[in-house]
Amino acid sequence: MDRKIGFFKSIQFKLIIAYVLLILVAVQVIGVYFTRQLEQDLLSSHDTELREQSNLLLFQLSQVMSGSSDDREELAVEVNSILTDLFRVDNATAQVIDRNEVIIGTSSTEARDQIGLRNNEIRVKRALLGSEEEGEVRDPSDQERFRIMAVPITGSDETVLGVIYIQASLDEIYDQIQQINSILFKGTSIALAISAVLVILLAKTIIVPIIEMRKQALRMSHGDFSRQVKVYSTDEIGQLATSFNQLTMRLHEATLTRDREQKRLSSVLSNMTDGVVATDQNGRVILLNKRAEELLNVSSTQVMRQPLTDVLHLTETVGVYDLYDQSDSILLDFSNEDGQYLLEANFSVIQEDEGPINGIITVLHDVTEKEKNEQERREFVANVSHELRTPLTTMKSYLEALEDGVMQDVEMGPRFLKVTQNETERMIRLVNDLLQLSKIDSDDYQFTLQWINFGEFLNQVLDRFEIIAQEKNIELHRHISKKPSYVEIDQDKLIQVLDNIISNALKYSAEGANITTTLLHQGNHVRVSIADEGMGIPRESQMKIFDRFYRVDRARARSVGGTGLGLAIAKELVQAHGGDIWVHSEYGEGTTIYFTLPYSTTKGGDV
16 A cells, blocks of 8 residues: 655655755865864964064074073063063963073063062973973863963073973964854855755656656555556656566566575575585486586586486485485495595485475585595504504413423523514514604604715615625625715604615515615706615505505515515605605516605705
């Protein structure tokens, strides 16, 4: 129902108020700017006059006070004479104060009785210390405003002889500003009255078409989209009326689907951080975001209108209607020959209040790395448990045998104790390696870095293995570049890397074999290779030898005391130094371990 709007609530009244306020604000801004500028100019002019007077007095008083005798009465006469003759500022009084804060002269004849009294103003005290002071103050009794200046009087040697203290009334200036403000106010009132009349006439030409559109809007609010607004002109108001008529037709169509689409769109948008797939009530895909396309490796055109169960590869296990009650997440396996690929899917239904279900929202997360880490954790725990259980079981068996009487056997007792000792040492090595890896994995693992000639360092490490190699009748060959190769490393950590690699080469080499160590330059890195003539590593195992606890031949590794962690530690330490490590091997012919480190031709890192 069309309700009558009062004049004071109408847009016509608001236009009048808006225009009047606009003019009022404009006039006020101009008035404020003008008044402030005038105030600043008047005060600035007054301040300039005071400074000129003070400068004039300074010269004269400096001469008098510098050359005067100790006769205070004669000095006071000369000072008062200068003030009377030179100080010409209306509504202002100047005092001359000596260095003892005593008034010795004043420009006001009515205040001559103050001569000989002390002036305890803080500005005077500061001026006597050589600082020029000024400011504006009010008289507490009648609120009269004054301009205060305290200027030090200095002699030829910059010694402060006294102070000129000037007090000037500002009320006359502010009275002038008040008169100007009164004139501006009267002019503003007249301008507002004229503007109001003009705005009333102008507002009527705008209001009539707007009233028509208002009536149509009221009809539309009641669901009546059958009428059109009359277009009176081709200006902006006419264009608005035309657009309003077009809106009427489109709004009728949009109203039917607005609520349902709004809820569906809200659900989709609230989950855009991950892959999102939306379906209709039949479980067919109607929307998926870009992240979902990436996770599922499909395009929108490929899966549009396809059943959700087909898109997620759930056809054989789960039906569309089963997903309506699916509160737990489902793990989707998209793994293939290229590698493992797992997604986690969470489902929620689109349902209007207690009404039928209109579709399903599926949120997808890539959990491949999470599952991989969990699997590695389980494997690590299993490996540690297995590696510890084997020597513990052996020790338990041998210790029980010793307890049962084998200890008394001269031949078997020492052998059993030796086995127990070997297994104990093996467990110690395993625990030490685990602690080493744990430290490397921690964020606060520290390196003590220093620049060394890596060729000399490598020779020193190889020298330590010469005796061991000779005992096994193994030849250590060296091809180490003579070119300076300075690297910044933690020597203890790199010794551990080389020990692990060279020890493995010695362990798996037969008597009479050769081990060749090579150092050469490759770009900005030195490349070290350690080649043996051992049994070699099968191709399928070469990518795994740097994994923790991985051993190609577990039985032989245990017989030579291996823990399966040496190369894993070597990999972590080389990569921590900015290098890389890899293996090349032919099964039955030998193995070569390579690693690189950044180097420089001079100490300190300069190439």
